[in-house]
Amino acid sequence: MSNENQNLSGWRRFIKKMTKANELGKEEDIMTDHDYDGIKELDNVLPPWWLYGFYITILISIYYIIMIFVSPENYNQELEYTNSVEQAKKDVAAWVEQDKKDHPEKYTEAVAYTDAANLAKGKELYTSKTCFACHLDDLGGSIGPNMTDDKWISGGGFKNIFNTITKGGRPGKGMVAWENSITKEERQQLASYIVSMQGTTPANPKAPEGDITWSGK
Numbered sequence: 001m002s003n004e005n006q007n008l009s010g011w012r013r014f015i016k017k018m019t020k021a022n023e024l025g026k027e028e029d030i031m032t033d034h035d036y037d038g039i040k041e042l043d044n045v046l047p048p049w050w051l052y053g054f055y056i057t058i059l060i061s062i063y064y065i066i067m068i069f070v071s072p073e074n075y076n077q078e079l080e081y082t083n084s085v086e087q088a089k090k091d092v093a094a095w096v097e098q099d100k101k102d103h104p105e106k107y108t109e110a111v112a113y114t115d116a117a118n119l120a121k122g123k124e125l126y127t128s129k130t131c132f133a134c135h136l137d138d139l140g141g142s143i144g145p146n147m148t149d150d151k152w153i154s155g156g157g158f159k160n161i162f163n164t165i166t167k168g169g170r171p172g173k174g175m176v177a178w179e180n181s182i183t184k185e186e187r188q189q190l191a192s193y194i195v196s197m198q199g200t201t202p203a204n205p206k207a208p209e210g211d212i213t214w215s216g217k
């Protein structure tokens with residue numbers, strides 16, 4: 001009990017010290033002779049808590065000036081930038097290391113299929129994964145390009161086609177990256193199926209798009 005009282009009075013003493021508030025009833029002592037239509041002004045001292053905060057900002061500004069302008073080899077924006085880029089590169093490398101351990105299948109070369117079972121699976125996925133909606137059932141093209149002709153926007157051949165399915169087409173063109181929604185095995189089957197359709201004749205072929213020529217299988 002007595003301890004609590006002591007704490008309280010200690011706290012009160014601290015507050016008093018930090019505010020240096022003038023005692024109520026003694027306003028005349030610090031009354032200035034300013035008088036604005038009867039509104040008078042007290043000459044209160046700056047509260048110490050505020051003043052200490054102000055001193056701290058001054059100290060911080062001195063530290064800042066020294067760090068930024070006086071010893072630029074120790075710290076500056078460019079260095080901070082390069083340091084954080086370095087750090088980010090390390091973080092990415094560490095992430096990739098871990099990812100390689102967790103998902104080794106992502107880092108092995110994609111395999112092209114030519115066997116009937118996998119091509120049939122590719123054809124099935126072409127429908128179930130909605131590819132036909134933009135490229136049409138016979139790959140003749142509507143929103144997306146014709147994929148039976150020898151002109152390619154992002155490159156023909158299994159590797160390029162697999163890559164486009166994985167990473168998507170040019171930004172904003174409507175061909176999204178399917179990496180996260182279609183498994184690698186399925187993307188391999190899809191790309192293999194598209195390769196196998198090279199040179200077929202769709203009902204309404206869309207005009208060729210793209211500057212890369214590839215017609216081989």
Ligand code: HEC
Pocket residue numbers: 126129130131132133134135143144145147151152153154155156161164165169170171173174175176178190191194209210
């Ligand atoms: C929303 C419409 C849309 C859907 C759905 C779609 N695509 Fe595409 N696709 C496009 C467009 C548009 C392009 C052209 C991208 C560009 O211009 O870079 C494209 C390009 C491609 C290309 C590259 C063609 C080239 O000339 O290089 C391949 C391969 C492809 N799509 C395969 C697929 C597969 C497989 C699926 C299903 C998993 C699919 N697309 C689903 C719209 C679509």
